[in-house]
Amino acid sequence: MKDVNYSKIFIKYEKDPLRKKGIEESLVRVLRENCSKEEPFRIIDIGCGTGNWLNTNFNNLSYCKNIEWFGLDISKGMLSLAGEKNSDFNLVLASADTLPFFDNSFNFIINEFTYHHFKNKEKPFGEHYRVMRKKGNLIIRNIVPWEMSDWSLYYFFPTTGELDRKRFLRTEPLISILSNTGFKNINININTMHGNEYKTVDRWVEIMNNRTHSELRIISDKEYFEGMKKIKDMFINNRKELGKILNNSITTIFELQARK
Ligand SMILES: C[S@@+](CC[C@H](N)C(=O)[O-])C[C@H]1O[C@@H](n2cnc3c(N)ncnc32)[C@H](O)[C@@H]1O
Numbered sequence: 245m246k247d248v249n250y251s252k253i254f255i256k257y258e259k260d261p262l263r264k265k266g267i268e269e270s271l272v273r274v275l276r277e278n279c280s281k282e283e284p285f286r287i288i289d290i291g292c293g294t295g296n297w298l299n300t301n302f303n304n305l306s307y308c309k310n311i312e313w314f315g316l317d318i319s320k321g322m323l324s325l326a327g328e329k330n331s332d333f334n335l336v337l338a339s340a341d342t343l344p345f346f347d348n349s350f351n352f353i354i355n356e357f358t359y360h361h362f363k364n365k366e367k368p369f370g371e372h373y374r375v376m377r378k379k380g381n382l383i384i385r386n387i388v389p390w391e392m393s394d395w396s397l398y399y400f401f402p403t404t405g406e407l408d409r410k411r412f413l414r415t416e417p418l419i420s421i422l423s424n425t426g427f428k429n430i431n432i433n434i435n436t437m438h439g440n441e442y443k444t445v446d447r448w449v450e451i452m453n454n455r456t457h458s459e460l461r462i463i464s465d466k467e468y469f470e471g472m473k474k475i476k477d478m479f480i481n482n483r484k485e486l487g488k489i490l491n492n493s494i495t496t497i498f499e500l501q502a503r504k
Contacts, residue, residue, distance in 0.1 A: 245411060246461065246462045248462065250293070250321060253455070254325055257322070258325055259454065260451055264296055268301050275311075279309075282310065284311070284312045285308070286314065286377075287311060287350065287354075288345075289314070289355075291340065291361070292316060292317050292323075295325065298326065298329070314334045314350070315333055317336075318339050320337055339368075340371060341364065350375055350377060351377050351380050353376055353380065353382045354383045359413070361411075361458070365418075366424075369425050372425075382422075383499065383500070387412065387496060387498075388414075392494055392496050394492055395494060400474055401460060408459060419432070426504065429501075430501070432501075435498070438492075440487075440490035445486055
């Protein structure tokens with residue numbers, strides 16, 4: 245499977261409105277008991293990309309003075325944008341395979357839309373466990389390709405669904421990996437969204453044209469341009485049909501919570 249080099253696409257990636265992040269409510273809850281402690285509360289986003297999660301939550305939780313914010317990513321380009329957002333972030337260029345931190349370093353670990361890039365799925369989650377403090381919290385979010393056969397992207401780029409089913413994990417094996425690693429109190433919530441995730445047809449076409457979804461980077465250029473031709477022809481000649489396909493689209497995202 246082809247690697248995705250985010251350092252080639254980070255400028256366009258940042259323009260995708262769906263990469264913006266909301267407030268992490270479970271973190272807000274955990275901090276109610278930890279904000280007043282003297283000991284630093286260390287948070288890390290593994291695969292932090294352009295730092296959107298760190299940025300939203302830093303701004304929302306600025307009343308809590310004992311937090312240390314860390315972001316780790318394998319792409320220098322992605323990290324450069326995270327660094328522009330806030331010079332207080334501790335940003336680390338490394339692979340999740342070998343985290344350059346001591347054991348028991350972090351109270352809260354988040355990993356969003358990233359693990360499909362891990363070649364070896366067990367080792368990085370073993371590292372998540374190692375660097376987490378006792379009673380720490382882990383959050384993982386990602387898509388569930390098996391429940392997204394109607395996703396508009398899979399419709400126009402038919403080989404991407406099969407490739408995703410090879411690089412993502414079903415929720416059951418992910419839970420097994422995490423519990424074998426030592427994580428406990430593992431809970432999963434699955435959320436299905438119907439319709440065009442980018443709201444308008446124009447915006448959806450623009451995003452596909454930017455080619456920042458990793459699905460569009462692991463297929464050949466030939467397959468990508470064939471799909472784009474179908475999209476552009478339909479956009480010009482049968483916009484109603486394109487709108488219908490996008491309205492029938494389904495995206496399914498899980499959120500997993502675990503403790504050490
Ligand atoms: C789809 S982006 C998600 C970024 C961010 N978490 C978000 O939700 O917007 C995937 C990120 O994982 C990073 N990544 C891929 N493989 C990695 C690895 N082995 N270790 C650390 N980061 C990795 C990529 O560089 C990229 O920034």
